[in-house]
Amino acid sequence: MFIKLDIQTRAKVDLIDITQRIGEAIEEANISEGICFLYCPHTTAGIVLNENWDPTVENDIAMVLGRMVPDNLAYGHSEGNSPAHIKSVLVGTDHFIFVRSGKLEMGQWQGIFLAEFDGPHHRSIWIKAVNDADAC
Amino acid sequence: MFIKLDIQTRAKVDLIDITQRIGEAIEEANISEGICFLYCPHTTAGIVLNENWDPTVENDIAMVLGRMVPDNLAYGHSEGNSPAHIKSVLVGTDHFIFVRSGKLEMGQWQGIFLAEFDGPHHRSIWIKAVNDADAC
Amino acid sequence: MFIKLDIQTRAKVDLIDITQRIGEAIEEANISEGICFLYCPHTTAGIVLNENWDPTVENDIAMVLGRMVPDNLAYGHSEGNSPAHIKSVLVGTDHFIFVRSGKLEMGQWQGIFLAEFDGPHHRSIWIKAVNDADAC
Numbered sequence: 001m002f003i004k005l006d007i008q009t010r011a012k013v014d015l016i017d018i019t020q021r022i023g024e025a026i027e028e029a030n031i032s033e034g035i036c037f038l039y040c041p042h043t044t045a046g047i048v049l050n051e052n053w054d055p056t057v058e059n060d061i062a063m064v065l066g067r068m069v070p071d072n073l074a075y076g077h078s079e080g081n082s083p084a085h086i087k088s089v090l091v092g093t094d095h096f097i098f099v100r101s102g103k104l105e106m107g108q109w110q111g112i113f114l115a116e117f118d119g120p121h122h123r124s125i126w127i128k129a130v131n132d133a134d135a136c
Numbered sequence: 137m138f139i140k141l142d143i144q145t146r147a148k149v150d151l152i153d154i155t156q157r158i159g160e161a162i163e164e165a166n167i168s169e170g171i172c173f174l175y176c177p178h179t180t181a182g183i184v185l186n187e188n189w190d191p192t193v194e195n196d197i198a199m200v201l202g203r204m205v206p207d208n209l210a211y212g213h214s215e216g217n218s219p220a221h222i223k224s225v226l227v228g229t230d231h232f233i234f235v236r237s238g239k240l241e242m243g244q245w246q247g248i249f250l251a252e253f254d255g256p257h258h259r260s261i262w263i264k265a266v267n268d269a270d271a272c
Numbered sequence: 273m274f275i276k277l278d279i280q281t282r283a284k285v286d287l288i289d290i291t292q293r294i295g296e297a298i299e300e301a302n303i304s305e306g307i308c309f310l311y312c313p314h315t316t317a318g319i320v321l322n323e324n325w326d327p328t329v330e331n332d333i334a335m336v337l338g339r340m341v342p343d344n345l346a347y348g349h350s351e352g353n354s355p356a357h358i359k360s361v362l363v364g365t366d367h368f369i370f371v372r373s374g375k376l377e378m379g380q381w382q383g384i385f386l387a388e389f390d391g392p393h394h395r396s397i398w399i400k401a402v403n404d405a406d407a408c
């Protein structure tokens with residue numbers, strides 16, 4: 001199963017919870033035991049797996065990334081979005097989640113976020129879910 | 137093959153070498169050529185692949201993470217463990233290792249650590265090892 | 273399909289674009305729909321997925337990593353390369369890219385780099401590409 005999620009981000013830095021959309025896509029797919037691979041095809045955005053219950057966690061993640069990668073360094077890249085490129089590398093653009101009994105199996109507090117670092121933008125997340133070979 | 141490892145961490149920040157336990161689990165499983173996927177279902181812990189020969193490396197990793205994500209910033213999250221959430225995102229909670237001829241195939245100096253950032257806690261690592269589809 | 277790429281790095285910190293070599297390896301392999309898993313078996317190097325069009329981006333990534341993980345901290349590890357170990361953990365040593373219709377499918381601006389942090393060195397990248405189980 002391969003699908004592309006379309007996501008409109010709303011601010012320069014914006015963590016958007018896409019857990020439910022990915023969960024629904026998996027439940028519609030014919031996966032019993034397998035893995036859901038998530039891929040962000042952008043170089044100034046990424047994917048974050050972390051707590052999605054208390055929104056202050058998302059804000060704190062964005063705040064510390066901004067402190068680690070300040071906007072005002074002497075960057076060589078002339079487009080002005082070097083911090084976004086670096087944050088994308090730090091959080092990663094490729095992650096996976098297990099699928100068990102047809103559903104995403106995550107920790108109790110975990111959610112999946114598209115992490116926008118150079119928005120607002122129209123973004124995509126690519127999803128490939130595969131059955132374990134042992135089951136085929 | 138899907139199993140859950142139980143791990144008791146011993147300190148607030150604690151890197152525990154789980155290379156041998158994962159290696160033994162793989163050797164007991166019926167995987168010849170495949171991939172071992174590791175998943176940490178927690179939002180204040182993660183998985184680190186790095187040197188496990190000299191323990192000063194683990195200490196230096198923890199020290200620099202503490203410097204990058206200090207405990208005393210103006211965090212919004214009221215539980216006081218925002219640094220642990222952010223460190224979890226930085227090191228990642230999902231990693232994989234190749235399996236060849238029935239064994240984990242890693243670099244000479246690489247080991248696998250559960251990285252605790254908000255301990256001591258009882259933690260789990262989920263392991264799914266799958267044969268390559270080509271071999272099934 | 274499993275192969276090892278040999279890569280000679282040229283400086284202490286060096287991002288080497290290996291997109292084309294990986295793309296060629298995939299096109300020679302018999303993968304129609306699947307995933308290309310990349311693994312760096314080193315503890316002082318890693319793999320970066322990010323923009324490979326404008327080389328100032330690579331330089332800015334290296335610059336900020338050097339600022340986040342300075343060379344002159346009080347490291348315990350006596351080999352002097354603790355910053356390289358930590359940068360390896362931050363960028364990651366295991367990444368994947370989708371394969372569709374026999375080719376790597378990446379975002380328009382994405383490339384794949386070996387990220388050297390303790391060079392110059394002779395390095396390897398291990399590649400395992402597998403067909404989706406559904407297709408076997």
